[in-house]
Amino acid sequence: MAIESQVSTPLGPPACEKDAKALEFIEEMTRNTDAVQERLLAEILSRNAETEYLRRFRLKGATDRDTFKANVPVVTYEDLQPEIQRIANGDRSPILSSHPISEFLTSSGTSAGERKLMPTIHEELDRRQKLYSLLMPVMNLYVPGLDKGKGLYFLFVKAETKTPGGLLARPVLTSYYRSEHFKTRPYDPYNVYTSPNEAILCVDSFQSMYTQMLCGLIMREEVLRVGAVFASGLLRAIRFLQLNWQQLAHDISTGTLNPKITEPSLREVISKLVKPNTQLSEFITKECSEDNWEGIITRIWPNTKFLDVIVTGAMAQYIPTLDYYSAGLPLSCTMYASSECYFGLNLKPMSTPSEVTYTIMPNMAYFEFLPHEPNAPALSRDSPPRLVDLADVEVGKEYELIITTYAGLNRYRVGDILQVTGFYNAAPQFRFIRRKNVLLSIDSDKTDEAELQKAIENATALIKEFNTSVVEYTSYADTKSIPGHYVIYWELLVKDPANSPTDDVLNQCCLAMEESLNTVYRQGRVADNSIGPLEIRVVKNGTFEELMDYAISRGASINQYKVPRCVNFTPIMELLDSRVVSVHFSPAAPHWTPERRR
Numbered sequence: 001m002a003i004e005s006q007v008s009t010p011l012g013p014p015a016c017e018k019d020a021k022a023l024e025f026i027e028e029m030t031r032n033t034d035a036v037q038e039r040l041l042a043e044i045l046s047r048n049a050e051t052e053y054l055r056r057f058r059l060k061g062a063t064d065r066d067t068f069k070a071n072v073p074v075v076t077y078e079d080l081q082p083e084i085q086r087i088a089n090g091d092r093s094p095i096l097s098s099h100p101i102s103e104f105l106t107s108s109g110t111s112a113g114e115r116k117l118m119p120t121i122h123e124e125l126d127r128r129q130k131l132y133s134l135l136m137p138v139m140n141l142y143v144p145g146l147d148k149g150k151g152l153y154f155l156f157v158k159a160e161t162k163t164p165g166g167l168l169a170r171p172v173l174t175s176y177y178r179s180e181h182f183k184t185r186p187y188d189p190y191n192v193y194t195s196p197n198e199a200i201l202c203v204d205s206f207q208s209m210y211t212q213m214l215c216g217l218i219m220r221e222e223v224l225r226v227g228a229v230f231a232s233g234l235l236r237a238i239r240f241l242q243l244n245w246q247q248l249a250h251d252i253s254t255g256t257l258n259p260k261i262t263e264p265s266l267r268e269v270i271s272k273l274v275k276p277n278t279q280l281s282e283f284i285t286k287e288c289s290e291d292n293w294e295g296i297i298t299r300i301w302p303n304t305k306f307l308d309v310i311v312t313g314a315m316a317q318y319i320p321t322l323d324y325y326s327a328g329l330p331l332s333c334t335m336y337a338s339s340e341c342y343f344g345l346n347l348k349p350m351s352t353p354s355e356v357t358y359t360i361m362p363n364m365a366y367f368e369f370l371p372h373e374p375n376a377p378a379l380s381r382d383s384p385p386r387l388v389d390l391a392d393v394e395v396g397k398e399y400e401l402i403i404t405t406y407a408g409l410n411r412y413r414v415g416d417i418l419q420v421t422g423f424y425n426a427a428p429q430f431r432f433i434r435r436k437n438v439l440l441s442i443d444s445d446k447t448d449e450a451e452l453q454k455a456i457e458n459a460t461a462l463i464k465e466f467n468t469s470v471v472e473y474t475s476y477a478d479t480k481s482i483p484g485h486y487v488i489y490w491e492l493l494v495k496d497p498a499n500s501p502t503d504d505v506l507n508q509c510c511l512a513m514e515e516s517l518n519t520v521y522r523q524g525r526v527a528d529n530s531i532g533p534l535e536i537r538v539v540k541n542g543t544f545e546e547l548m549d550y551a552i553s554r555g556a557s558i559n560q561y562k563v564p565r566c567v568n569f570t571p572i573m574e575l576l577d578s579r580v581v582s583v584h585f586s587p588a589a590p591h592w593t594p595e596r597r598r
């Protein structure tokens with residue numbers, strides 16, 4: 001509830017003293033967007049003036065926007081790869097940043113099949129922490145009483161590796177959860193989790209999920225919000241409950257802990273929490289043994305006010321399933337962030353997913369915007385693109401996000417396309433439109449057209465000896481099952497029907513495709529269990545011609561018609577599925593190790 005003595009901020013009456021400060025900070029940043037950006041760029045440029053990278057562009061000590069824009073090129077990860085590789089190999093000279101690179105954050109975006117390595121510096125943790133500290137004060141404006149209970153959040157760490165030069169390489173959230181900022185965070189009644197740190201920090205994904213679910217069940221009546229980072233993660237937790245509720249109910253009934261929980265510090269903490277509770281165990285058994293799991297989240301956690309998961313962008317595909325399991329609880333998307341940099345937050349966290357906008361905070365990095373014109377010619381160094389500043393973007397227009405960070409990314413293309421929906425004070429608010437070049441995505445995997453094409457080529461090598469080729473293909477991210485999986489539709493040309501590829505060969509084609517896909521996909525299949533086996537659906541000859549006829553009947557031009565390499569429009573799916581002649585699944589998991597191959 002709002003505190004009496006506190007003056008209301010323009011965003012609303014703060015719930016407590018701490019919230020008032022956070023809301024004031026948001027006001028200050030959003031009112032002074034342009035000045036903050038100008039100052040921040042000057043700070044980055046003066047601090048990194050002597051880096052090898054910036055020296056190349058002869059800024060001669062200038063720290064203003066015009067000189068910066070006129071001299072420093074817009075780049076992609078591939079452009080920076082040589083510098084990043086040198087840092088990874090152990091070169092400690094100031095190449096990109098004057099402050100030492102403290103570790104690499106492994107993005108779910110890939111380059112040549114491997115995760116991108118994003119350089120970061122120690123102080124970035126403070127910047128991320130600052131953004132996190134703004135989320136609850138905003139949420140408290142919309143949902144009162146969150147200090148009266150807990151949040152059941154399924155949070156996980158992932159495998160870490162070291163680069164040849166000895167720097168850690170790990171996902172940004174793993175880095176954050178392992179930091180002192182997270183582990184020794186001060187008690188905040190508005191932000192209490194059911195999961196102990198030991199459960200979140202356990203690298204074994206089964207033990208981590210099991211204990212987090214167990215704690216969530218034990219504290220079921222205290223739970224006021226349920227969440228995960230992305231929608232796919234929360235659905236994986238529901239699937240986990242479907243598969244493991246008997247053992248969980250057994251632990252609760254007997255007050256013992258599943259022997260599969262072997263991590264000593266985790267066992268110690270969780271054992272203290274599990275007490276025999278027959279009533280709770282019977283309740284879980286009754287609810288979970290029902291065939292109908294509709295509304296299971298609200299049945300088990302009846303005081304849940306909202307689900308806190310990102311459902312914008314690729315995650316929008318999970319909204320119907322989340323609605324089903326939660327009986328339509330509000331979905332809250334609180335922030336927009338990446339391994340390169342955390343960007344901003346949603347100032348109206350209870351808005352419906354289609355209306356979600358993110359306000360980029362001008363203190364996080366220097367932001368520029370490349371007007372997104374799908375048919376514009378590729379960028380060239382001779383005709384530099386006109387980039388717009390954060391305060392100058394126009395409502396209704398779409399832009400590609402370009403960032404300059406303290407850690408040494410200069411005018412770096414993130415690959416996200418955003419649309420301006422309006423302003424809060426002088427800060428623009430953006431709808432996340434999509435990530436460029438992503439065809440298929442189930443969890444954090446992102447597969448582009450070139451990767452899919454390569455995977456198809458590799459798989460078709462197996463059917464060559466049967467005198468068979470793939471004449472056309474398309475794909476679909478099937479998220480109806482949990483975990484979701486890739487479906488590839490193939491139309492085959494079988495030249496020798498007496499010797500056509502066997503079922504087994506086509507199953508092997510599924511695996512060959514998986515082996516060719518990038519490391520994030522394979523990690524999802526092998527380590528995280530967040531992606532199911534790839535499926536090939538062989539369709540009747542002539543199906544893709546029918547697909548073209550359908551598109552033309554709806555107004556596509558015959559001359560310009562291209563087979564869509566990914567589909568999700570219901571009539572097209574129905575057409576394809578009605579022509580399926582055989583279905584094949586990958587018979588095994590592809591290879592994956594945390595180590596990089598390059």
Ligand code: AMP
Nearest residue numbers: 107108312313335336337338339432435
């Ligand atoms: P990563 O580099 O693996 O951390 O992934 C970061 C990317 O995830 C961003 O560049 C976006 O494409 C996507 N992403 C992050 N937050 C959101 C969000 N709130 N809504 C939609 N997409 C998001």
